[in-house]
Amino acid sequence: MAEPAKNTAPVIIRRKKVIRGGGHHGGAWKVAYADFVTAMMAFFLLMWLLNATTEKQRKGLSDYFNPTIPVNRVSGGGDGTLGGDTLFSEDTKVRNGAGGTSNDNGSSTGSADDTLSQEKEAEQLKAVQEALFDRGGESRTMETLLKHVITRVTDEGLVIEIFDVEGAPLFAEDTATPQSVTLQLADLLAEVMGLTTNRIAVNGHVRTYPVTLATNPVWELSAARAQAMRGLLEAAALDPARLARIGGYADRKPAVADPAAIRNNRIEIILLRADR
Structure with a gap:
């Protein structure tokens, strides 16, 4: 038998190991x-x-x-499902006074006149608002007074809110006895409200008292303070016939998150819209 050649290269067999199913297992x-x-x-x-x-x-x-907001009694504009209107606006006058016709004489109700009247009323309320805050530049005393006042326009009318400031309350503590700042504010408000003939509502609000009190005075106190403000406005020459209502809301409508804060001690004087 012949011997193998000595210079023949050896045969090397490589086996590659394949691992399946590893890695990051997907994302x-x-x-x-x-x-x-x-x-x-x-x-x-x-x-x-x-x-x-x-x-x-x-x-x-x-x-x-909420998709049902148009027919929501709380958030909608009217008391009924249709917000104060009727499906048969040609047969029945609409409750809000706009649109439809009257069957009395066949003439148009004149919604344009209603719009003009509303615009005029809005201008009057704005004039009162501007007249009130224009007084702030007259003197330092007037600027101090107006720190107690904010205004806002709502569906009800122009709300003029006067409230306690730290160290300067409107009334003596826990009473309906007005302080000097309240007397001055009443004179100022009676003067600027003379720019309109709108009826007026006065609402009293107070802070929450501790539950440990034997008798909670919030209802009587808020009503008494509203009555006191009514008296001050009338004493300042405001026509008593313009007073539409007086209300005491106790601590049920706080102005700030803390119900016990003195900021909740306030009086709201509202120049009511004509339809209120």
């Missing part, structure tokens, strides 16, 4: 984790909103996302 877990983080963020945001908002603000948010 589906990342999507699930992202969904979880998003849900947790939304949850904590919701918890923060619930803690940081008042009941009135939460009601407003609820109504905003």
Whole structure:
């Protein structure tokens, strides 16, 4: 037998080991984790909103996302399902006074006249608002007085709100005895409200008292302060016939989040719209 050649290269066999099923197992877990983080963020945001908002603000948010808001009695403009109107506007006069025709004589109700009247009334209310705050530049005393005053326009009319300031209350503590600042404010308000003939409502509000009191004075006190302001306005030459109503709301409508804050001690003088 012949011997193998000595210079023949040896045969090397390499075996490659293939591992299947390893790696990162795909990216589906990342999507699930992202969904979880998003849900947790939304949850904590919701918890923060619930803690940081008042009941009135939460009601407003609820109504905003509520698809039935046009027929919601609380948030809508009218008492009925149609917001004060009727399906048969040609047969029955609409309750809000706009649109439709009268069957009495066949003539138009003149919604344009109603619009002009409303615009004129809005201008008058704005004039009162501007006249009130224009007084702020007259003197330092007047500027100090107006720190007690804010105004806002609502569906009811122009609301002029006067309130306690730290160290300068409108009334003596826990009484309906007006302080000097209240007397001066009454004179000022009677003067500027003379620019209109709108009827007037006066509402009293007070802060919440501790529950440990044997007798809670909030109802009597808020009503008494509203009556006291009525007396001051009449003494300042406001026509008594313009007073439409006086109300005491106790501590049921706080102006700030803390119901015991002195900011809730306030009087609202409302120049009512013609239809109120």
